[in-house]
Amino acid sequence: MDTLTRMRTFIAVVDEDGFSAAGRALGRSKALVSKYVSELEDELGVRLLNRTTRKLSLTEIGHSYFHEAQSIIHQVDMLQETVQDKSGKPRGLLRLSAPRSLADSPLMQTVMGFAESQPDVSLELVLEDRFVDLIQEAFDVAIRITSLEDSSLIARRLGSFRIVTCASPEVLSQYGEVKTPADLIDRPCLIDSNQKSRQSWTYVDQGKRLTIPVKGRVETNSPQAVRLAALASLGFARTLHMLVEEDLKQGRLVKVLDEFEAEDRGIFVVYANRRHLSSKIRAFVDYMSKNYQRNGD
Structure with missing residues (x-):
């Protein structure tokens, strides 16, 4: 059994909050899921999970490993998509971060328009009022307001953001x-x-x-x-x-x-500076730029 499979299983256990639920999500038995996680812990020489009869929780080192493993698996999946995606057709999971304050805005209508236009792309939209680390937290793309402090990100301006x-x-x-x-x-x-x-x-x-x-x-x-x-x-x-x-x-x-009122602030769609950009990210950025070009909002 390879390490990546064990890592995927461990991530599923944390995401699904249990071995049984992870087994259902992965199409594997609870016993096999538990076996894979135990093998991963043995391989690393550390305990990743605290197990009780009623509760499952991450250890301190397990918490760190979980986020690093998410990033690694995401990068592996992105590489596979890039190699396999010869046709250029957008597909796969797109993880998007955006401010919670934009949840009810016309901009979110544009995001949903993208999802409707791309039936082979699954959208995971996470709304929270903080700047996520796209690489460490395995996000494909983010929508951000005001200045862009991370020069390693590629940004495309969608329009302006005004408070009244x-x-x-x-x-x-x-x-x-x-x-x-x-x-x-x-x-x-x-x-x-x-x-x-x-x-x-x-x-x-x-x-x-x-x-x-x-x-x-x-x-x-x-x-x-x-x-x-x-x-x-x-x-x-x-x-x-x-x-x-x-x-x-x-x-x-x-x-x-x-x-x-202060000067208008920009609304940007940003993504990591990847050498080979997947078609799903390219399609999202292009769609948002074309369909949400509003100024003075």
Whole structure:
């Protein structure tokens, strides 16, 4: 039995949270799965898993080995796909990382459009508000906002990302005109808990950053829910322009403090600098660039 098979089995046990579930996923018996993992531990000379009758957990070294093994298996699979993919037809699993705050956005509609257009590609979409390590965490591609700090990544700009502060006409009528960011301090604000500084909003005044403490009785982890709360006249919202664009056009919401907003930030699709790029990654990047070229969002 080769090491790669044992590694795949170990990864399946962790992913499926058990030997029985891993066996079902792999089409193998529980006993054989357990045997492979034990052989891997014997080969390495370390214990990777803590086993009890009710719970399975990674040891400290098992946790490190799991992430390294994921990366190795992913690279092996990518190499095999590149060699076998002579026709250039996209296929296989595409692992995509994207910010949670974009889950309800038109950009995700474009991602799903790609999945629909490529029936031979399976999509694993992981939404979380952190920059993942594409290589170490075995991601094929990521969607990122703002600056790109990792020069080893290849990036293609999809468009711009704009934040707006807005409220319904009823809220503006009730609480009065908002002329400066400080005017928000005593007004009800809708808190998006996805934001790192959810109790403060940052603006720019003549090149200087202003941090304004905000509070309100509605807090949610969904930008779409923030939009609905703003439409219900529950307070001032600070959210993605792309989510409220139509509401602003129709007058259901009104922008405030636009002159104090920071410059637009870019939305990029990024991938590792691989010499041989698989057709599924190339197809995804090309599809996103063609179908999501929006500016001023």
